[in-house]
Amino acid sequence: QKEVEQDPGPLSVPEGAIVSLNCTYSNSAFQYFMWYRQYSRKGPELLMYTYSSGNKEDGRFTAQVDKSSKYISLFIRDSQPSDSATYLCAMKPGGYNKLIFGAGTRLAVHP
Amino acid sequence: EAGVAQSPRYKIIEKRQSVAFWCNPISGHATLYWYQQILGQGPKLLIQFQNNGVVDDSQLPKDRFSAERLKGVDSTLKIQPAKLEDSAVYLCASSLLAVGTDTQYFGPGTRLTVL
Numbered sequence: 371q372k373e374v375e376q377d378p379g380p381l382s383v384p385e386g387a388i389v390s391l392n393c394t395y396s397n398s399a400f401q402y403f404m405w406y407r408q409y410s411r412k413g414p415e416l417l418m419y420t421y422s423s424g425n426k427e428d429g430r431f432t433a434q435v436d437k438s439s440k441y442i443s444l445f446i447r448d449s450q451p452s453d454s455a456t457y458l459c460a461m462k463p464g465g466y467n468k469l470i471f472g473a474g475t476r477l478a479v480h481p
Numbered sequence: 482e483a484g485v486a487q488s489p490r491y492k493i494i495e496k497r498q499s500v501a502f503w504c505n506p507i508s509g510h511a512t513l514y515w516y517q518q519i520l521g522q523g524p525k526l527l528i529q530f531q532n533n534g535v536v537d538d539s540q541l542p543k544d545r546f547s548a549e550r551l552k553g554v555d556s557t558l559k560i561q562p563a564k565l566e567d568s569a570v571y572l573c574a575s576s577l578l579a580v581g582t583d584t585q586y587f588g589p590g591t592r593l594t595v596l
Binding site (some may be wrong): 374376378403406411412413414416419424458468469471472473474 | 523527574584590592
């Protein structure tokens with residue numbers, strides 16, 4: 371069993387839709403949770419970072435962590451064609467910076 | 482602030498040949514990472530440096546891969562000899578520290594194709 375599971379998609383939605391991206395994990399030692407966005411032929415860039423259960427908002431993006439269920443989500447409101455990318459969840463234990471990534475979900479937002 | 486620089490951006494070699502990748506991290510970042518990202522997968526950490534010392538190389542195939550970070554700044558990753566399964570994007574990242582909430586910043590990657 372992989373430490374981090376993420377549905378690879380692809381996910382295709384119309385512009386303006388609400389997008390939900392999810393990851394599950396098995397290692398209860400994970401304390402820090404991140405979402406990275408990766409455009410084609412680019413390196414990943416950090417979108418959201420959280421280390422507690424609950425919700426964190428940043429503009430159109432909301433990150434949600436449920437440690438009891440070992441489940442994290444990223445919601446994108448009012449999705450735009452510029453949001454078309456691969457979204458990677460990543461997590462790490464406390465006190466150490468080794469990131470464990472999910473496989474990434476490809477998202478396409480069409481006008 | 483300049484980002485993480487990598488070169489070359491693309492490389493095509495035949496199996497059993499050798500190849501080297503170069504990374505220049507963000508100025509002042511003590512920690513440098515090399516990741517391998519196979520098509521359709523997330524990045525996998527190969528090696529992590531803190532200044533010029535190795536912190537974690539547990540997933541580095543040491544029979545063919547080597548990496549160094551001279552003077553705690555630039556780094557090179559070498560593969561010798563390359564295998565078909567080494568075809569991937571090699572990402573370099575850097576961060577200010579190595580623990581806690583510190584953020585890793587990624588370069589654009591080097592896309593390696595082994596024929």
